[in-house]
Amino acid sequence: MARYAVMIFERNGNDLPPEVVAEHMTLAGRITEAGGKVIAGMALQENSTATSIRGDLITDGPWIETKEMIAGIFVIEARDLDHAIALAKMTPILDGGVEVRPLIDFAVVEES
Amino acid sequence: MLASTVRVTRDLDLAEEAVQDAYVQALAAWAADGVPARPGAWLTVAARRNALNVLQRQRTLESKLPLLIVPDSPVESDIPDDRLRLVFTCCHPALAVEAQVALTLRMVCGMATAEVAGVLLVSEPTMAARITRAKKKIALARIPYVVPSAADLPDRVEAALMVIHLLYSAGHTATAGPDLMRDDLAERALDLARMLRLLLPGEPEVAGLLALLLIHHARRSSRADADGRLVRLDEQDRSGWDRAMIAEADRLITAALTAAAPGRFTLQAAIAALHAEAATYGETDWAQIVLLYDQLLRIWPSPVVALNRAAAVSRADGPAAALALVEELERDGRLAAYHYLPATKADLLRRLDRHDEAATAYAEALALAGNAAEQRFLEARVDEMRRPTR
Structure with a gap:
């Protein structure tokens, strides 16, 4: 199995109606049923809460200003790109889309 | 020098290749910078570096190799021709269309990068970069080398048709070299189109493409004279055209034109058929051809x-x-x-x-x-x- 990041781009970030949020809650289970696995997931606060650091300069806002903001990222295991695309297509989207990208590495740092 | 390189490679063939490459590099480097103080040492270092590069590439290849092995799957028997399967997998939608075409010509048909560049009207360095990028994406994103599922197949058909058409065009008018035609390329394209037609009998555009290639092919013998000179359509000997092939194409076009909206290959075939069916150049139905072009x-x-x-x-x-x-x-x-x-x-x-x-x-x-x-x-x-x- 290979690992892929699925980046969710949404026009209004995580300001999502309850039915879309509910769909997100069942996503991991649906991915498992389809032969894949969600191994990590994170939902991000909106762009206005971001702080960017360029050298010593600290600025308000995200590094790249885009029409859609990254609302969340989850990491999946899939057989290959076709499988990963099929799984990523299950992501509930309100006004935007997803990007699938293979990972070089994914590690969770355990506290000892 | 060879022995020293073999120590690195533990493989004589590889070492020989690395040494030969070192001589080639020396020709360019020494012409530019002058002969170094110790040419033997220069060559040895260059040869060993070449060998190490190859070994590293092999290790990378080994780690990617599982991806290149087509798994046994129940749909595999649907497509008996390995070349055709490779055409489909090179035409994966996760690759840019330009990359799909380039990769198929390079990988399936074994064309040199320069030739692919000529066919697709881009410079050779651009094409080399495009192919490298596509191969890298296939490896890193794990684009599978499998036959597309029945559900995905129609979506992949158009890209495959475009590739086959470009392949035929490359054979029809070779962009480099002494001859006008490269029959090996043209015939391979025709084989691929026939096979696709057998596999996808319900796709009008597949029929359209096959018809188009048949008409081109029916006229191929009259395109150049005995000395290999190009003969214009108006001067071609129409008695040399393969009428059976043109008739086969005509049947395919008639069926394909009944589709709701004729596609580009069907329309191109219809244009070619109007040319092929005119008894003389002067009798060609140009007004109808202009309408089809519109x-x-x-x-x-x-x-x-x-x-x-x-x-x-x-x-x-x-x-x-x-x-x-x-x-x-x-x-x-x-x-x-x-x-x-x-x-x-x-x-x-x-x-x-x-x-x-x-x-x-x-x-x-x-x-x-x-x-x-x-x-x-x-x-x-x-x-x-x-x-x-x-």
């Missing part, structure tokens, strides 16, 4: 189609009307490297008796043409236009 241009707004339409307009409405269209395409600029643009313009100017301008345009085309048969044809035209008696 339809084609609507679904496929390509400058190459517009250029071919202009050539048809020159027969239906005269060279002056067509010249205006060709000049418009010149201003557009997208066909700046396409030798058929100045060649078409030259032909129109010749027919308008503007010989000086025609000679200039033929010379422009000559500078861009890479095929020897076409070059000889264009040279003869330049001479003819510059002949003082005219």
Whole structure:
């Protein structure tokens, strides 16, 4: 199995109606049923809460200003790109889309 | 030097190759920077570095190799031809269309990068980068080498058809080399189209493509004379055309044209059929051909189609009307490297008796043409236009 990041781009970030949020809650289970696995997931606060650091300069806002903001990222295991695309297509989207990208590495740092 | 390199490689063949490469590198480096103080040491270091690079690539390859092995799957038997399977997998939608075409020509058909660049009208470095990028994405994103599922198959068909068509075109008019045709490429494309037709009998565009290639192929023997010189359509010996092949194409087109909206290959085949079925060049139904080009241009707004339409307009409405269209395409600029643009313009100017301008345009085309048969044809035209008696 290979690992892929699925980046969710949404026009209004995580300001999502309850039915879309509910769909997100069942996503991991649906991915498992389809032969894949969600191994990590994170939902991000909106762009206005971001702080960017360029050298010593600290600025308000995200590094790249885009029409859609990254609302969340989850990491999946899939057989290959076709499988990963099929799984990523299950992501509930309100006004935007997803990007699938293979990972070089994914590690969770355990506290000892 | 070889022994020292073998220590690195533990493989004689590989070491020999690395040493040979080192000599080649020395020719370039020493010509630029002068012969080094210790040429033997220079060569040894270069050879060992080459060997190490190859080994590293092999290790990378080994780690990616599982991806290149096609897993046994129940759908595999649906497509008996491995080359065709590779065409489909190279045409994966996660690759840019340009990359799909380039990769298929390079990987499935074994064409050199320079040749692929010529067929697709881009520079060789651009093409090399495009192919490298595509291969890298296949490996890193794990684009699978499997037959697309029945549900995905139709979506992949169009890209595969485009690739097969480009492959035939590359064989039909070789962009480099001594001969006008490369029959091996053309016939391989025809085989692929026939096979696709067997596998996808319900796809009208597959029938359209096969018909188009059949008509081209039926006329191939008359495109060049005994000395390999290009023969224009109006001067071709129509008795040499393969009538059975043209009839087969005609049946395919008739069936494909009943589809709700004819696709680009079906329309191109219909145009080619009108040419093939005219008893003489003068009897060609040019007005009908222009109408088909209008339809084609609507679904496929390509400058190459517009250029071919202009050539048809020159027969239906005269060279002056067509010249205006060709000049418009010149201003557009997208066909700046396409030798058929100045060649078409030259032909129109010749027919308008503007010989000086025609000679200039033929010379422009000559500078861009890479095929020897076409070059000889264009040279003869330049001479003819510059002949003082005219």
